[in-house]
Amino acid sequence: MHLYIHVPFCARKCSYCDFAIAVRREVPSAAFATAVEREWESWQTHPAWAGSPAVDTIYFGGGTPSRLDPAMVTRLLTRFRQDRSVARGAEVTLEANPDDVTPERAAAWRAAGVNRISLGAQSFQANVLAWMHRTHDAAQIGAAMDTLRAAGLDDVSLDLIYAVPDDLARDWPADLERALELAPTHLSLYGLTVESHTPLGRWTARGESLPADDERAAGEYLAAHERLSAEGFEHYEVSNAARPGFRARHNAAYWRRAPFIGLGPSAHTGFAATRSWNVREWEEYRRRSESGQSVLADSESLTEEQVELEDLYLGLRTAEGVPASRVPESVRTAWLGSAWATEEHGRISLTPEGWLRLDALVGSLTRR
Ligand code: SF4
Numbered sequence: 001m002h003l004y005i006h007v008p009f010c011a012r013k014c015s016y017c018d019f020a021i022a023v024r025r026e027v028p029s030a031a032f033a034t035a036v037e038r039e040w041e042s043w044q045t046h047p048a049w050a051g052s053p054a055v056d057t058i059y060f061g062g063g064t065p066s067r068l069d070p071a072m073v074t075r076l077l078t079r080f081r082q083d084r085s086v087a088r089g090a091e092v093t094l095e096a097n098p099d100d101v102t103p104e105r106a107a108a109w110r111a112a113g114v115n116r117i118s119l120g121a122q123s124f125q126a127n128v129l130a131w132m133h134r135t136h137d138a139a140q141i142g143a144a145m146d147t148l149r150a151a152g153l154d155d156v157s158l159d160l161i162y163a164v165p166d167d168l169a170r171d172w173p174a175d176l177e178r179a180l181e182l183a184p185t186h187l188s189l190y191g192l193t194v195e196s197h198t199p200l201g202r203w204t205a206r207g208e209s210l211p212a213d214d215e216r217a218a219g220e221y222l223a224a225h226e227r228l229s230a231e232g233f234e235h236y237e238v239s240n241a242a243r244p245g246f247r248a249r250h251n252a253a254y255w256r257r258a259p260f261i262g263l264g265p266s267a268h269t270g271f272a273a274t275r276s277w278n279v280r281e282w283e284e285y286r287r288r289s290e291s292g293q294s295v296l297a298d299s300e301s302l303t304e305e306q307v308e309l310e311d312l313y314l315g316l317r318t319a320e321g322v323p324a325s326r327v328p329e330s331v332r333t334a335w336l337g338s339a340w341a342t343e344e345h346g347r348i349s350l351t352p353e354g355w356l357r358l359d360a361l362v363g364s365l366t367r368r
Contacts, residue, residue, distance in 0.1 A: 001053040002253040003080065005036060006264035007065040008282045011097075015133045015203075016161070018195040020266035021063050022282040029069035032282075035289035036263045037079055039278075042294070043261055044083060048271045053259070054087040055080065057250035060114075066096035070108035077113050091249040093118055099136040101144035106151035116155040116248075117148055118188070123161065124178040128170050132161070133199070138178070145182045155246060157186035162224065163217035164192050165209050172220045176227050185246035189224050189239055191217050218356050225352040236319045238355045255314045257307075265295075273302040313362045321349025331364060 008020055009027045043049075058080065060073065073094065080086060093116040094109055101119075109117070123129055124138040141158075148156055158179050164170050179187060194204050194211055203209035212220075225235050233241040237255065240248060253260060259271045265285035268277045276299035279285050288295050302310065315322035321341075324332060327348050335341035340354030340361065354361060 001048070001055045001084075002250060002258055002260040003055055003058045004250075004260060004262040004267055005058070005060050005065075005076065006062060006262065006267040006278075007032065007060055007068050008063040008265050009067050010062070010064045011067065011099075011135050012133055013199070015131065015199040016192055016195070018193075018198055019063065020280045020282075022265075024067075027067050027069065028286075029072045031286060032068065032264075033072040033075050035286055035295075036076060038289050039263050039295055040076075040079065040083070043263075043269075048259055048261070049084070052085065054085040055090060056087045057091040057253060058086070058093070059250040060094040061118075062095055064097050064100065064120075065094050066100035066105065070105050070112065073109060073114065074112040081113075091116055093248070093250055095120065096144070097134075097136060098140040098144035101147050103147055103151065106147050106153055110151050110153055114153070116157070117153050118157045118159065118186075119144060119148075119184075121158045121160060121179065123164070123170065124175050125168075125170055128164055128168050131164070131168055142182060145184075155185050157188060157242075157248065158182065158184040159188045159190065160224075161190050161192050162220040163212040165212060166216070167210065173223065173227070176224055180227075180231055186240065186242040186248060187228065187233065189221070189241070191221065221356060222352055234319070235352065238317045238358060252318075255318050257311065257314060273304075273307050275300050275302065309362070309366060312365060313358075316350050316358060316362060317355075319349055321347045324348040327365065335361065 006020065008022045009024045010021045011023070013021065013023055058077070077092070092114045094114045095118045097120050119141070121141045122132055122134060124141065126137060129137060145156060160175060160179060162172055192212070195201050196205070200209060204211060228241045229235060233243060234247070235241045236247050237251070240251065242248070257270070260269065262268045262278065265278055265282045266280040268275060277297050278295045279288065279297045285295050312322055312326060324343055324346055327335070332341070332343070332348060335348070335354065336343060339351060340357060341348050341350050350358065350361065
């Protein structure tokens with residue numbers, strides 16, 4: 001079993017952000033913890049707990065979980081452990097922004113049982129960070145890494161965003177080097193996408209911002225793959241690379257379609273072929289929680305074909321790929337001939353060139 005807690009609060013909205021967030025100067029930490037505890041309670045009688053599976057990973061994502069009062073992180077983790085068996089050595093991740101990392105918070109997270117931090121760096125270039133509306137500067141990223149390590153939090157992943165608009169004159173290789181100098185255990189690389197209802201979407205619609213073209217996006221992605229591989233990182237999933245032994249177990253659970261419970265506004269839950277998701281906005285989540293209503297927005301049951309397709313899609317995202325027998329021979333031959341895939345020990349997996357075309361390649365399987 002895997003748990004995800006969506007903490008929606010942010011200090012400011014980043015220009016590209018499409019997540020369910022609530023911008024708050026003062027974070028209503030206690031109200032949030034109370035609402036999440038109520039939702040957690042409502043899950044306790046669910047059949048998914050039959051057989052008493054241990055909780056193997058817990059992930060505080062957001063939003064910006066590092067803005068939550070650390071005492072509430074402690075309170076929630078304590079409650080989860082009281083009610084359910086949490087595996088010895090469970091991976092407990094908390095997403096943090098560099099400017100939130102203080103010695104006090106880092107020590108409190110560690111004491112609460114957090115053992116992995118995902119740090120939102122995005123870039124080390126001042127004009128890029130300002131354009132993204134990030135609340136931190138480059139120096140704060142390095143300072144946060146030092147503070148986390150001093151508190152005993154050594155397993156730190158850095159997020160970077162590539163393919164930002166040309167006019168920012170972003171030096172991507174330099175950003176990669178700055179990230180590597182900080183010796184993270186893990187890196188997540190996300191291509192900038194333009195969502196219409198974000199500031200970036202509006203800038204793009206008005207012609208004030210021109211997205212990077214596919215060629216440059218692909219070039220930056222492949223350059224990162226080469227540089228990180230040379231540095232000993234395993235590029236083990238489309239957007240993720242890790243030092244050996246430091247792959248993200250929580251994310252890997254999604255790719256395996258393992259059962260997970262999502263708590264908090266907009267969080268998704270999945271068991272077998274059933275998916276459900278919560279109301280998106282914090283205020284509605286809170287209102288429903290306080291009045292004793294369900295916070296679920298909706299649910300769906302996947303058909304056998306949809307499960308099969310999801311399996312293929314998720315499997316092809318990973319370096320382990322899927323059994324070769326699940327890809328028709330003519331498609332396999334085309335992929336292998338185009339260097340988009342490799343076949344080994346009866347499994348077919350996409351190369352980075354293939355990952356750049358993931359949606360189209362999976363689409364070619366479904367159109368058959
Ligand atoms: S900190 Fe993260 S969740 Fe919050 S606005 Fe920025 S990108 Fe979105």
